[in-house]
Amino acid sequence: MTLSEIRRSLERLGTEPTRSLGQNFLHDQNLARAIVAGLDIRPGDHIVEIGPGLGALTAHLARPDVRLTLVEKDGRLAAYLSEKFATPDIRVVHADALDLDLRELWGRGPVKVVGNLPYYVSTPLIAKFTSALSPASRLVLTLQLELALRLNAAPRTKAYGAMTVCVNRRWRTSLLRRLPASVFFPVPKVDSAVVALDRRPTADVCPLDEPDFDSLVRRGFSERRKQLRNLLPELKPTWPQLVTALSVPETVRAEELALAQWEFLARLRRPALAQSGAEMFDVVDASDRVLRAEPRDFVHVNNLRHRAVHMILSNRAGEILLQKRSIWKDRNPGLWDASAAGHVDSGEDYPEAAARELREELGVACPPLVRIGKLTPCEQTGHEFIEVYTGSHEGPFFPAPLEVETVAFFPAQQVFEWVASSPSDFSPVFLLCLGLLKNPAAP
Numbered sequence: 215m216t217l218s219e220i221r222r223s224l225e226r227l228g229t230e231p232t233r234s235l236g237q238n239f240l241h242d243q244n245l246a247r248a249i250v251a252g253l254d255i256r257p258g259d260h261i262v263e264i265g266p267g268l269g270a271l272t273a274h275l276a277r278p279d280v281r282l283t284l285v286e287k288d289g290r291l292a293a294y295l296s297e298k299f300a301t302p303d304i305r306v307v308h309a310d311a312l313d314l315d316l317r318e319l320w321g322r323g324p325v326k327v328v329g330n331l332p333y334y335v336s337t338p339l340i341a342k343f344t345s346a347l348s349p350a351s352r353l354v355l356t357l358q359l360e361l362a363l364r365l366n367a368a369p370r371t372k373a374y375g376a377m378t379v380c381v382n383r384r385w386r387t388s389l390l391r392r393l394p395a396s397v398f399f400p401v402p403k404v405d406s407a408v409v410a411l412d413r414r415p416t417a418d419v420c421p422l423d424e425p426d427f428d429s430l431v432r433r434g435f436s437e438r439r440k441q442l443r444n445l446l447p448e449l450k451p452t453w454p455q456l457v458t459a460l461s462v463p464e465t466v467r468a469e470e471l472a473l474a475q476w477e478f479l480a481r482l483r484r485p486a487l488a489q490s491g492a493e494m495f496d497v498v499d500a501s502d503r504v505l506r507a508e509p510r511d512f513v514h515v516n517n518l519r520h521r522a523v524h525m526i527l528s529n530r531a532g533e534i535l536l537q538k539r540s541i542w543k544d545r546n547p548g549l550w551d552a553s554a555a556g557h558v559d560s561g562e563d564y565p566e567a568a569a570r571e572l573r574e575e576l577g578v579a580c581p582p583l584v585r586i587g588k589l590t591p592c593e594q595t596g597h598e599f600i601e602v603y604t605g606s607h608e609g610p611f612f613p614a615p616l617e618v619e620t621v622a623f624f625p626a627q628q629v630f631e632w633v634a635s636s637p638s639d640f641s642p643v644f645l646l647c648l649g650l651l652k653n654p655a656a657p
Contacts, residue, residue, distance in 0.1 A: 236332025
């Protein structure tokens, strides 16, 4: 939209830009097209636009081969957008983007996020859309220049901080362009910049206890001028050995450590415990009778029949609890799965394994479970006999780091529609379990 078009539209609506909502409307069409081009939109994408305002970017996003979700907090503008972009593939949500339920975005195609973020909520919005529950693969955001520089800062610079380290661990950030204040109406008091955030490939992200890493980094940056050893007192006894391993002086400060060094420090402090290939499983025959015990790796490499359990929990509202598997799992990493699942260890029976897996993966006591069926070994089940159980639990849940990315309740109908539209988002075994959920086997 041009500046004159913005003024006319606001006049017709009988409104003015609201300072408390951080409304600054972009009126440079070349920049609007460039920002949209930065999304690299592909057919089938689901584009989420935060704060579309009068639709300066939306006009370039609207195309027949993508879905659009427009999240607008201002009720006057939400109504205007609903009228201006009234097509089946464009959904206008009148809401604060901070209150948007990310669960609703799953199952509608690959998600990319774009928006001119109000300065006062930029940081929490970035945290929200880069969280484990976010389906976004790419974000193109217009931010206050200061914040954009923080996201892209290098070590030993003033802008480099905890946000830089924590965001860049899972996301690759890049500064696309700077924007002068003059391209907005009204003209803000600060300059802006457009940044892109792309989810890093799994191979680029080393295994770590994520909450522990974030806590470590934020404590390290809590008082920038203090030496790091004074901010992390639990590491003082082994500090000389740690800094030697990091190749830094004992007087090092937080801003002097690059991301890889922070990750190395976190691993030295609390080593990541990978799945052990030495775990013992019972090898069973075609009738599920135990033959002998063998190590996990031997069983998997040789495709021997063994046992597992899957539990599907629901709440009082009838929603299904799904688990997003850790990106470091040896099978089906990063896919959605049953509430909890795991192998039956040697010497265990199925109910014992179900109770143990609920404790280990979700941190909850085993509720009364109902067996709804049993899957027989095949390539899709990983050559496992799998007993499937349902149960009811309201939470809270405490997902195991390195095992579970996140868990969330989803309406049952959404899960069924999601599976139908995007089965590759789920583990192959869960698709079979869901069939049992809809049609339980006879006792």
